[in-house]
Amino acid sequence: MFADLAFLLYVGHLIADYPLQTDHQAECKAGPGVKGWTANASHASTHVVVCALLLALGSTVLGWRLPLLPTLAAVLWIGATHAVIDRRWPVAAWMRLARQSTWAANGGAAHVDQTAHIAALLVAALFLSA
Template sequence: MFADIAFLLYLGHLIADYPLQTDHQAEHKTLPSAAGWRANLGHAATHVAVYGLLLALGAAVLGWRLPLLPALAALLWIGATHAFIDRRWPVAAWMRLARQESWATSGGAVHVDQTAHIAALVVAALCLSA
């Protein structure tokens, strides 16, 4: 069950982060303003909605019995971690701490960002499949 859940969550991540993220969200989600937070939380809400739909689909098609409260907790975890990571300063702070400033300025931040998102999804998948 873990592999099925993890795969659907990863697919949901790709769907919500690329085809469903608006230009406005991508450009404004890191701004330290109300508009930045609205863009950020709107993008995170898209993730939660997509993951919720895919988990419901997985339950219907694959016969999963996901308890409601753990499933809601997993969706909250995913939304909160996604919003936090997408503020970009956590990734920048990690890359400074790991002495990756050169890599950060040459495109590495995107890879660290995506790795952090997938790590959060794996935690959710582990909790849901336990």
């Protein structure tokens, strides 16, 4: 069940992060003030909705019996971690700590960002599998 959950959550992540993310969200989600936080919250909410829908679909098609509260906790975890990671400072801080400033300057931050998101998804999948 873990592999199925992880795969569905990963597909949900890709759908929410690429085809469903608006230009406004992508440009403003790490910005200051209400504009930045609103863009960030709407983007993270998209992740919550898409992942919840895919978990419901998986439950229906594959016959899972996912308990409501843990499932709710998992999708909220996905939304919250996505929002924090997308503020960009955690990725920048990690890359400074890991002494990856050259890689950061040459596009590496996007890879570290996606790795952080996938790690959070795997935590959710492990939690739901337990």
